[in-house]
Amino acid sequence: ETGVTQTPRHLVMGMTNKKSLKCEQHLGHNAMYWYKQSAKKPLELMFVYNFKEQTENNSVPSRFSPECPNSSHLFLHLHTLQPEDSALYLCASSPRRQGVDTQYFGPGTRLTVL
Amino acid sequence: GDSVTQMEGPVTLSEEAFLTINCTYTATGYPSLFWYVQYPGEGLQLLLKATKADDKGSNKGFEATYRKETTSFHLEKGSVQVSDSAVYFCALTVTQGGSEKLVFGKGTKLTVNP
Numbered sequence: 001e002t003g004v005t006q007t008p009r010h011l012v013m014g015m016t017n018k019k020s021l022k023c024e025q026h027l028g029h030n031a032m033y034w035y036k037q038s039a040k041k042p043l044e045l046m047f048v049y050n051f052k053e054q055t056e057n058n059s060v061p062s063r064f065s066p067e068c069p070n071s072s073h074l075f076l077h078l079h080t081l082q083p084e085d086s087a088l089y090l091c092a093s094s095p096r097r098q099g100v101d102t103q104y105f106g107p108g109t110r111l112t113v114l
Numbered sequence: 115g116d117s118v119t120q121m122e123g124p125v126t127l128s129e130e131a132f133l134t135i136n137c138t139y140t141a142t143g144y145p146s147l148f149w150y151v152q153y154p155g156e157g158l159q160l161l162l163k164a165t166k167a168d169d170k171g172s173n174k175g176f177e178a179t180y181r182k183e184t185t186s187f188h189l190e191k192g193s194v195q196v197s198d199s200a201v202y203f204c205a206l207t208v209t210q211g212g213s214e215k216l217v218f219g220k221g222t223k224l225t226v227n228p
Contacts, residue, residue, distance in 0.1 A: 105157030
């Protein structure tokens with residue numbers, strides 16, 4: 001058991017839809033992350049939250065909107081996506097943001113944008 | 115900028131064969147180095163890490179040595195098993211804006227046949 005869960009595991013949406021991805025960690029960590037994993041490209045860090053505060057946004061388009069209501073939950077709200085946004089979206093958590101901490105990953109949500 | 119380059123896959127081996135997956139890095143300062151593994155349908159898991167030059171990380175029969183002189187962190191295993199079939203990611207930490215984040219390579223897919 002990874003301790004980090006993501007729902008849904010698979011999502012197909014049209015370009016005009018609005019959907020949300022959910023991540024939950026049961027590890028008591030204080031930092032949470034969203035990554036995008038596309039075929040044949042390195043993992044791309046999208047957002048970082050530390051103690052519920054967003055500390056990093058790597059030039060992600062505004063059609064991706066993160067939300068972190070508490071240290072255990074992280075959402076990624078999706079709106080008017082493009083087909084090139086199809087990818088595996090991975091959530092991760094770690095004990096704290098600074099320092100070299102092991103990140104624990106969820107299984108990901110496979111997103112397909114039609 | 116800081117980056118990781120790992121050998122292109124896919125790599126296909128027979129059970130009990132010797133495995134090497136090459137990884138080289140470019141970084142300012144002294145990064146920590148990691149290997150993560152992603153089994154089919156799952157998120158990334160930390161496999162091993164090394165935090166300073168000449169350190170050797172090891173886990174589940176896998177090893178990698180932090181070589182500062184060649185800026186390398188090659189992953190090796192003496193005898194692979196079918197259950198080692200997965201995608202392997204080399205990564206390093208970089209300090210940016212006062213905090214650290216992981217930079218990943220593109221991943222190398224390993225298939226082990228019985």
